Amino acid sequence: MSIISNYIWENAADGGTNPVSLVLQQVKVRGREIALFGVCHSPEEREASLTEQLTEWFHRICLPACESRAAPAPWELLEPELRRLCGELPWREPWGYCAAMLVGNAFCLFGRGDVTAQLINYRYNRPRMKRLETPLYGRIQRGAGLLLHTPELTGNLLREEVCQILHGKGLDQEEGIGRRLREMYREGRSRGNRGAVGGIYLQVL
Secondary structure, three states: OOEEEEEEEEOEOOEOOOOEEEEEEEEEEOOEEEEEEEEEEOOOHHHHOHHHHHHHHHHHHHHHHOOOOOOOOHHHHOOHHHHHHHHHOOOOOOOEEEEEEEEOOEEEEEEEEOOEEEEEEOHHHOOEEEEEOOOEEEEOOOOOEEEEEOHHHHOOOOHHHHHHHOOOOOOOOHHHHHHHHHHHHHHHHHOOOOOOEEEEEEEEO
16 A cells, blocks of 8 residues: 655635645655655644654654564654643634544544545546544545535535546646646635635645
């Protein structure tokens, strides 16, 4: 199993600072794909630093733990320190984060607030999209796609339209995923989406 990913990060239509920060970490350890993807949305620096702390946690805890012959499940790596950090973040809008940790085909999804995770399933050549609730633990199938995003990326787009954009040739390459994310962004802008955008799409091959 391998993972191909790309991201989009765009300012609001009226400019200003983009309050979205992203985490994309992907390493092979003992032949296993170990990855952490996250989207954090907050206008305040304290919460925005969550992406830095997630990255530090990935390198300090996750990668060393995966050096053993039997890799731990991703949810076993969510140490009390990280649970405390995420749990202490204030609940208010607009604000949110969502992160996916993968060890091979096992994954855990955790988050709060207005950042959304969508599973794109391509069975029988009919892509379908399902919003995932957090926390969620399980295994991800080859051929599935995962979209982590802020509301403005898919706002005013129908589920069927998002699925259609994230379907077809090119999703097995970073450049192709990037083109699809930009297409989604431009379509949303044409329909009135004006806010800052952040999103990550990963395809499991």
